[in-house]
Amino acid sequence: MTSNNNTLREKVAESLREAIVKGEIKPGTRLQEVEIAESYKTSRTPVREAFRQLETEGFLAIKPRRGAIVTEITARDIREFYEMKSVLEGFAARKAAENLTDAQIDRMEQLNLQLRECYDNSNLSSMISIHNQFHEIFVNAAGNEQLASLIRSLVNRFQRYRIALSHTDSILESVAQHERIIAAFRARDAEQAASLVSLNSQLGSKALMDNLKIAA
Amino acid sequence: MTSNNNTLREKVAESLREAIVKGEIKPGTRLQEVEIAESYKTSRTPVREAFRQLETEGFLAIKPRRGAIVTEITARDIREFYEMKSVLEGFAARKAAENLTDAQIDRMEQLNLQLRECYDNSNLSSMISIHNQFHEIFVNAAGNEQLASLIRSLVNRFQRYRIALSHTDSILESVAQHERIIAAFRARDAEQAASLVSLNSQLGSKALMDNLKIAA
DNA sequence: TAGATAATTCTTGTATACAAAAGACTACAA
DNA sequence: TTGTAGTCTTTTGTATACAAGAATTATCTA
Structure with missing residues (x-):
């Protein structure tokens, strides 16, 4: 994968993407901003942006005020x-x-x-x-x-x-x-x-x- | 277009998208977060997220720490x-x-x-x-x-x-x-x-x- | 004057604080 | 016991404050 590790957003996105691809994070899992932020020792801001990116890449489904869920593929x-x-x-x-x-x-x-x-x-x-x-x-x-x-x-x-x-x-x-x-x-x-x-x-x-x- | 005007992010994104499509904002134009935020009377946060969304939709090109530019289409x-x-x-x-x-x-x-x-x-x-x-x-x-x-x-x-x-x-x-x-x-x-x-x-x-x- | 380098400014990246909405829980009534 | 209303908690959405990198300008030297 391309690794533009310049910003925290990209680091978080890449790391989460890899975990989802490898199956370490299972489909249906709900990801919460604070939880992920703490595990990466960052604030919620880069995590939020990473979530959006992963959403457009098809790995997450984000519902307004409901949070992010790892997509189930049918x-x-x-x-x-x-x-x-x-x-x-x-x-x-x-x-x-x-x-x-x-x-x-x-x-x-x-x-x-x-x-x-x-x-x-x-x-x-x-x-x-x-x-x-x-x-x-x-x-x-x-x-x-x-x-x-x-x-x-x-x-x-x-x-x-x-x-x-x-x-x-x-x-x-x-x-x-x-x-x-x-x-x-x-x-x-x-x-x-x-x-x-x-x-x-x-x-x-x-x-x-x-x-x-x-x-x- | 679909109008999910639930969040500010979506309102800003939709409005900018429309302006770009209509040609009101010309290709090559640099968009700055504060400027847009002020014009929509919001903070930078929803604007940032709208920028990311418009980037994935192909309307903006964002370079790290350089900002967003309306894409030129060749x-x-x-x-x-x-x-x-x-x-x-x-x-x-x-x-x-x-x-x-x-x-x-x-x-x-x-x-x-x-x-x-x-x-x-x-x-x-x-x-x-x-x-x-x-x-x-x-x-x-x-x-x-x-x-x-x-x-x-x-x-x-x-x-x-x-x-x-x-x-x-x-x-x-x-x-x-x-x-x-x-x-x-x-x-x-x-x-x-x-x-x-x-x-x-x-x-x-x-x-x-x-x-x-x-x-x- | 030209070039390089340092200081300053401008803008984005990140952190934190506050607001609001959805969901959970409790208490009460039928 | 069950259903409902209302409160409380949790979590996301938004605003603001702070940090850091890039661009620009100013200053100094050759």
């Missing part, structure tokens, strides 16, 4: 998220196919190998990071900065649920799909790349849904 | 915006084609007639509202609430530039395109609806770009 939210990711990344892939340099495609290949290794070594913390790096290469190559930043914020928002996927075999499937995506990029086949990337996102959705059913 | 931003709108609304249309009721399509037809009337009467303030209502019908019918809210926030963010389009003849073209979109929805032709909606968005982009060139 199966519907996840379906909607992957639907958007599928559409946006698919489009990004279509545009990227024209722009990607050979070096960038090589880099994707390298990352995909690393992803496979991480799976074999059960190194799940690296896995998410590498997975994201892989996707970011073609998303950034699409030449639409706002689109890239939008996708980044969506992915970040659902990170806490995607962590669950690191365990599953869906990773292996994903690695195989990535190989086909790389081949499509090498062939500069924009339509093929777009539809494969969309498919990859749908796999994520399916895997996460199955995982939730088991957990529930 | 030609690139506009291109990127319409590209995203095209993709997202196109997808929404594809999904909506399966869900739209006859009554909803009738409503779209009605709105499109009103849009034509407003153009004839040069009633430009209603024009934008009606145009948005038309689009919101199929966007909401796509069955993806997050997508709908994302599109809404994007459109809202670029509202201030789209105002310029109300004058132009591109409205007439848009009305004609809307008719074809309605026909596609009536025929439940999802692919046709999707591609027509994408096209409609691209028209908006082109019209706005031309308009900016003239203005510059």
